Amino acid sequence: MSLSELGRFSEPGLLVLISLADGPKHGYAVQEDIGVLTGSRPGPGTLYGAIRRLEERGLIEALAPEDRRKPYRLTAVGRRTLQAELERARAVATVGLRRLAVT
Amino acid sequence: MRRLHAAVLALYPREVRERYGEEIAALLEQSGTPVRDLADVAWAALTDRVERLMTVDMPAALRRTPRGLTVTAVTVLTCVAVPLLGFSAVPSAIVLVGLAAGLLCATRDGGFRSAAVVVGVVLGLFTLPHLVQLLGGSTERVAEVAGTAAFVAAAAALAVSVVVLVRRNRRPAALTAAVLGSLTVPPLASTMLVLLSGAEPAGNPWLAYWVSMLPYRGWSEEGGAEFVGVLFDALVWYPALYTFCLSFLMAFCLRATTGRPARTAVSSGAGRR
Numbered sequence: 498m499s500l501s502e503l504g505r506f507s508e509p510g511l512l513v514l515i516s517l518a519d520g521p522k523h524g525y526a527v528q529e530d531i532g533v534l535t536g537s538r539p540g541p542g543t544l545y546g547a548i549r550r551l552e553e554r555g556l557i558e559a560l561a562p563e564d565r566r567k568p569y570r571l572t573a574v575g576r577r578t579l580q581a582e583l584e585r586a587r588a589v590a591t592v593g594l595r596r597l598a599v600t
Numbered sequence: 601m602r603r604l605h606a607a608v609l610a611l612y613p614r615e616v617r618e619r620y621g622e623e624i625a626a627l628l629e630q631s632g633t634p635v636r637d638l639a640d641v642a643w644a645a646l647t648d649r650v651e652r653l654m655t656v657d658m659p660a661a662l663r664r665t666p667r668g669l670t671v672t673a674v675t676v677l678t679c680v681a682v683p684l685l686g687f688s689a690v691p692s693a694i695v696l697v698g699l700a701a702g703l704l705c706a707t708r709d710g711g712f713r714s715a716a717v718v719v720g721v722v723l724g725l726f727t728l729p730h731l732v733q734l735l736g737g738s739t740e741r742v743a744e745v746a747g748t749a750a751f752v753a754a755a756a757a758l759a760v761s762v763v764v765l766v767r768r769n770r771r772p773a774a775l776t777a778a779v780l781g782s783l784t785v786p787p788l789a790s791t792m793l794v795l796l797s798g799a800e801p802a803g804n805p806w807l808a809y810w811v812s813m814l815p816y817r818g819w820s821e822e823g824g825a826e827f828v829g830v831l832f833d834a835l836v837w838y839p840a841l842y843t844f845c846l847s848f849l850m851a852f853c854l855r856a857t858t859g860r861p862a863r864t865a866v867s868s869g870a871g872r873r
Contacts, residue, residue, distance in 0.1 A: 541631070542643060
């Protein structure tokens with residue numbers, strides 16, 4: 498599947514997948530991680546809008562809750578999807594950077 | 601603050617709130633930018649609410665239109681269509697074109713885009729000349745423009761309601777809305793037109809549409825003049841518009857609501873939970 502079907506949650510969804518790529522995290526940790534990664538922390542509505550859509554599509558899954566916090570981790574499908582998205586982004590970035598260098 | 605958080609979280613659909621509400625509330629409590637985060641949560645909740653409105657799954661029993669309701673709806677609409685086809689002064693071809701357009705536009709999961717195009721074209725064809733007159737300084741046709749705009753807006757609202765209900769698989773409600781709306785919208789628009797025309801109606805303006813549609817009378821100059829002095833002049837084009845739209849709505853709503861349940865809406869909703 499393509500993350501583009503998440504609509505306005507496609508970019509936050511990609512960032513959530515990236516955040517979970519190195520291991521399970523709960524919502525607050527994902528939020529902080531994305532803040533460090535991009536310089537802009539997603540709001541709780543945006544974050545959980547993305548998490549819900551990723552979970553419904555089987556790209557991430559919830560683990561046993563710890564207090565009020567529920568950690569999430571990538572599924573195998575989520576890992577493959579993230580890899581495909583990043584490779585596509587890299588291909589686009591490569592072409593763009595090459596063209597910038599030419600002009 | 602907790603009350604405010606609860607109020608904003610209440611905007612979410614119940615299933616989402618039950619599943620993620622506590623986690624979102626925990627993030628709101630730790631937030632360093634509470635106003636921004638509350639606005640973000642409210643916007644996401646409304647997004648979810650609208651999305652759920654269009655794709656929610658329903659129990660199988662509610663996805664099917666009861667046979668009795670379908671038969672009743674077909675009977676009622678046939679009772680309206682037969683006089684329109686056989687006895688009205690409006691050319692029968694208009695009814696047939698309206699029915700065909702409605703059938704073609706409707707799909708089992710809605711087809712609102714096609715319907716919007718048809719309604720939009722009708723709106724343009726019938727109001728553009730009057731709008732040009734209005735822009736030219738003539739106010740003689742204000743009643744027609746307002747009446748037609750109200751009619752088309754009501755027809756569009758009815759089509760949207762039916763499509764939303766169909767997509768939610770609330771077919772009995774959709775069919776009921778379709779039948780009641782199809783029977784109500786043209787009379788309401790006619791009444792508005794009569795009231796806006798500025799003339800003193802000789803009869804009850806709420807009956808303008810049906811009086812003018814009586815079998816064997818149709819929309820005649822005599823019939824119109826009998827009802828209200830300027831009615832025929834004001835309504836000369838409108839029987840055709842209303843009849844087309846009524847035929848279109850009947851066919852569109854009936855086809856949209858009586859087919860088999862839409863697989864996309866059902867499967868997408870079920871598959872995601």
